[in-house]
Amino acid sequence: MAQPQPRVLVVTTVHSIYTLIQRTLKAQGFHTTHTISYDEAQTYLEDETHHLIILDLTHTRQQQIDDYHRLRQRTTIPLIVLIDDESEQNNGTIADIVTDDYLYYPFDPENLLSHVRNALRPRQTQATEQPYLHLGTTTIHFDERQAMCNGQKIYLTRTEWKLLEILALHHGKTLTYRTLLQHVWGDAYHDEHSYVHTYISQLRRKLELDPTKPRYLLTEVGVGYRLEASTNSVQSTEEPITTDSTSEKITETPWELTTPHTKLFGRETDIKAIQYLLGQTDVRLLTLTGPPGVGKTRLAQHIAETIKHQFSDGLYTVSLAPLRDHSLVASAITQAIGAKESAHQTLHEALMQTLKGQQALLFLDNFEHVLEAASLITKLIAIAPDLTILITSRTPLRISGEQEYPVPSLTTPDSTIPASLETLAHNPTVALFVRRSQAVKPDFVLTDENAPAVAAICTRLDGLPLAIELAAARSKLFSPQAMLARLDQRLTLLSHNTTDAPARHQTLRAAIDWSYQLLQPEEQRILAGLSVFAGGCTLEAATSVLNNDQQLLPEPPLSTTSLGPDPQTLTMVNHLTTLVDHSLVQVKEDINNESRFTLLETIREYAWEKLGESSKMEQVQQRFADYYLELVEKAAPEFKGSQQVWWLNYLNQEYENICIIIQWMLTEKWILQVLRMGSALWQFWWISGKLSDGNRYLTAMLSHETLSEAHNDKQTRVEWARVLNGAGSISLIQGYYQLATKHFTNALNFWEKLNDEENTAHALNNLGNLSHQQNDYALATKYHMQSLGIRRKLDKVWDIAVSLTNLSFVELDRGNYTQSMTFGEESYTLFQKTDDKWGMGASLNNVGRAALLSRNYDTAITACNKSLKLFQELKSKFGIAHALVNLLRVHLDQQDREQVTIYGQESLLLFKELNDVSGSADCLEAIAEVAISHTRWSQAIHLCSVATKLRNSVNTPRSPSDNIRYEQTLTFTREQLNEDTWQQTWNEGQKMSLEEAIDYALEHVTVNEREVAS
Template sequence: VLDAAVEIVDLLGASIGVKILATSRARLGLRAEHEYSVPPLPMPNPRRLPPFAELAAIDAVALFVKRAIAARHDFALTEANAGPIAEICERLDGLPLAIELAAARVKLLPPKAILARLGSRLTLLTGGARDLPARQRTLRATIAWSHDLLSSDDQALFRRLAIFAGGFSLEAAEAVVLAGGDLDLDILDGVAALVDQSLLRLADGPDGESRFTMLESLREFGLERLEEARDGPATRRTHAEWFLTLAEVAQPHLTGPEQGAWLERLETEHDNLRAALAAPDDEGERRLRLAAALWPFWDMRGHFSQGRVALARALAGNAAGATVARAHALNGFGVLTYLQGDLARAVTIYEESLAIRRELGDQHSIAASLNNLGVVAEDQGRYDRAVTLYEESLAILRELGDQRFIAVSLNNLGRVAHEQGDDARAVGLQEESLVILRELGDKNGFIVCLEDVAGLAASLARTAPAARLLGAAAALREELGVPATPVEHARNERALAEVRAERGEMATTKLLVSGRSLSIEQAIAEAHAVLREVATTLDTA
């Protein structure tokens, strides 16, 4: 047993062809060294458990069960405790020492109770064997031993990086950790040192960007140290401000050509964004602005319940009155409320947002609120009211020259015209919408327009192009990561039911697959062709 790198250097220098396998918390830093990271134990996904017969063979579960039997001889893995044990292993990051210490608690607590207490894992995970070194008898002692070997600057870096939930980029780390100007270190060198000390892990981020994560047990320890340090409040504030800036910069891109990349970035940072929303905010303004900026992301990625809770809390915690942020947050709150089927409540929220926007004279936002009220009226079957609202919104948008939302309004009016039985008007409005969207290259706008043209086509027995357009729209949704809302899904299913009724299941599937392979240009051409065909038929009828 060799205690120090210098002894290994001497051994290598005096030997020929010798290979040494060394385990260490940190790299030895020798020229001949080849590093192999030892990952955590393989563990099951508690949300998708494998068959029970296979569970005991998974390393993390096997270790838990083995140590639990050592603590309580009659313990056994069962169908009832399999889920909690899998979740314990996941919450403990697959760390062998942490799993062993958790399993030892089986002597007094069932796995479900152990899981419930893991919110403070460093307090729970104690009581290691007396024949272990003192630093390995509790999880806190093990982490503290590694932490105390760091320089004071690296300790400050470690505890500040613990503020990040779910990982961080170098750019974010530099902005948050070095904001106070009190640490004299290069962020790349500092992060590299913590990686070398096994306190950070390197992961791949979006677009191949380097991203770093901290095991949750280490993060809990770091947050404890951050609470004890004087730099804790400033670090929390800077972290929240950084992610507010990210969300506000991202928002306009969520309806642009880089939509998919920005949605993916926000998804990657979702844990950090949640932490920023939970950060202390005396006036509530930052939380309100952040929730207002995030609602389109919550909408597009289907995080309806989570978004509603965050928006409700942000609105309740800020009484600033008629502000742009409040109107925007109310509008988002209304959208998510509508998407979850509470139409009456959505109308009330939209009207509150519209009143503020009229007071502020924000014409573009007034048009958006009118459009949203029109959508609710349409779903309620109040088509005349929907047309009035859509047309008022469209008139404002034409004055502003906002082509993208003009296209949205035209498509909405076309869909209502079809519901009212005026298919000639519907065709003209959807043609005009398609032309604008094609000029803009707006992929997101194409989705709903293609789906609505498909609905019109299916109802008029043009089932083949209807199915292909639905397939093309579905492929676009997958490409952009934008799932259909419940209302959109219901419309699409009605159209598909008409296709299946005429074509049968097998032919419908083939048409959908064919549509998925269409380019955007081919899908637009298909939509124009079916609209022209419908228009010709209507003219000669």
């Protein structure tokens, strides 16, 4: 149940004061009520629940004082009195007011919030017996709760008394911020240093002669405060503060790390590696680096606690997070080791002298924002030969002798491999999520229903422990399934109110913002701009999209040559190096052994927000689109040449970015540009087997609502016709013949009207392929011969090779195996001239199939294996699948069952992934022949039946040669079973879907594999 809004009653006659208070408190979720009358204030208190009163006495009159006393008698609600300055607090009318707190006017919003939050906190009591304390001319009597200076009474609030008492009890010793917070404000408040700062400042104003140069209430920078004073028998009924689960030990010996409550998950390898490094004599300085939220501090704490016994002088630990100035690092370390500055020794000298002969472990947490203090670490290592320093930092120190250990994210479940509940439960990220969920929801358990969602959450959060813990904290409100659906807004979702965590770790956004604020403005701009890259980017892409001038690089350097002297590129190198050093950008090698820069998705979402807040978002997106349009248009002609493999691999690497660009262009109605993308990419989709993606994107382009308006532009019409060519080709492969006919016919009509012979030949070639698939061999031959004639006239070597390959395929299915091999061998020779591996693979596949049907098995195996190798080099799933089917049939004829099993499994899985109906039917019929060889008559009938159903669904009849083998299979089965049984079995096959048929065939092939193995 949600907590009610705190209600604050403000009593003031000055509207501007109320406005300031109301705006400040409203922004923090407080509800305020305003009144100028004390009588009305009493009515409000009777009618409504209020949690705090702020009383304005900045213009004190006796009537106000009288009204205050009447109000105070009627309520015990905490009350803050607003006065002009501290001098007024000591005048005769104010000094006798017994209130909870004073607030001086004018005040800043942060100071107001500190006082309000403190007043609303539950009070703790502390019984003390402390006769008096001398602070120069000021005497403080603890038994009477009275402070006097030269005979004048000084008023202290309840909180100020408590703070002074705890400091007096441990006078001469430094109490940390956390300790003071715990003992004055309560166990739940460990990181609100502003409360301590505010009240120490108030005590100094009241007790010190010169608050700007305190003599008694002294600061130990980055650590806490101590009281130096003369006391008379200062005693307390409480025991002195000692180490427990929530506070540090206050002692003259080295500080020790508080043992964390939480268990580490998945860090066994890291712990061993770090301990090994720290055990090496040449490793004196080890820096754990990593992105925000990866768990550097928690891991370092565990390591330090584990190995501290190996150091005779123990462990010193210093949290550098509170420091705002690198010059204060030495002071913080000095305090931690117990060294003291004196008249004869400076602070640095005391530090060096103390550590010089010690064999100790010094742990410095959060060094990234005080990097200028790295020179101090160099001096410590030089002067203290037995000192080992362990540092956590989002940025390495980059000093001599530093050993860096990048802390990786936790290993997430592999989404590509189905995993059991037990397997997921042992994954470290899942185990962490479950444990933290149980901390807020004790009945939370991992089940078959929620485990996939938990695994997906951990993966989406990049395996970052902080992000996973923050997500698990929401288990009280959301199921894992519901939480997963909300992760698109992960930075908003991932926060909690655990106050013992540092503020920068209480939300994922705060954790990243801590690093972002340490960047220079230009580096912040680069980080925000990198968010447009969904799949990471090369140095050249980052330079082209994010450089400051308005021009794209005319020829992006996409080869693996050296960078050269280009100043924009070198500047980008420097910026990216800084971002990598700050653990905000990840770097890894790409397929060309070049650096590729990526953002974790959590950081990318943060950077995307920053880009959206800037005025550069539209400009960056446009340059992003321009760059990738130029990239794919540069790649398109290379699909026919010697750089085919390189470009296919490169575009696969950039595929996430390409998909985002296409979707953005469609959304922004950039119709000409998106058609150019489609006409450049369709061969990539075809060759790489991304048929469903290609069909989806090309269909979206051709059906876009603005296409009809854009047809008035000639260039748009040309690109439209090219996209028709690609869309028709992919529809043909997928068996959508009616749609392919429409696309090819429209394209042919358009090119003929323009008298464009080259593109007319392309359209005729495609219509020939379509006729071939529908077993109209005469019409297919006619189209291909027309296309070949134009191409020979234009002397287009690659295009001629394509026509010959297609004619080879037609003659193959017509049973003219010798002519098929002749066409195939000629096309292979031409493709060799253009170094087109895909063309060579297709030609060899035809040659191998013709040799198989001619029962020339040696030639068939040689040709098909060469074809398979070429397609594998290209990672062409379509080509690989068809080469495997041919090899399957060759080895089936040779009764090589083991190879048949291997080829059958691989080809079936590829056809399933490609959703290739025609290819799947070919493969299922081949597997049916395998079933016959194992005398599995029912399985053979099932596979033939479903293959026939699939062919009918896409109007793809068998070729004559395939039909002969198919009829032989049916004859064998009819001879083994009676007609009723055979027909019933056939009908069962007709009920199978494509996916069910492939799964059925895979199961059958697997059974055969076990039989061979036995």
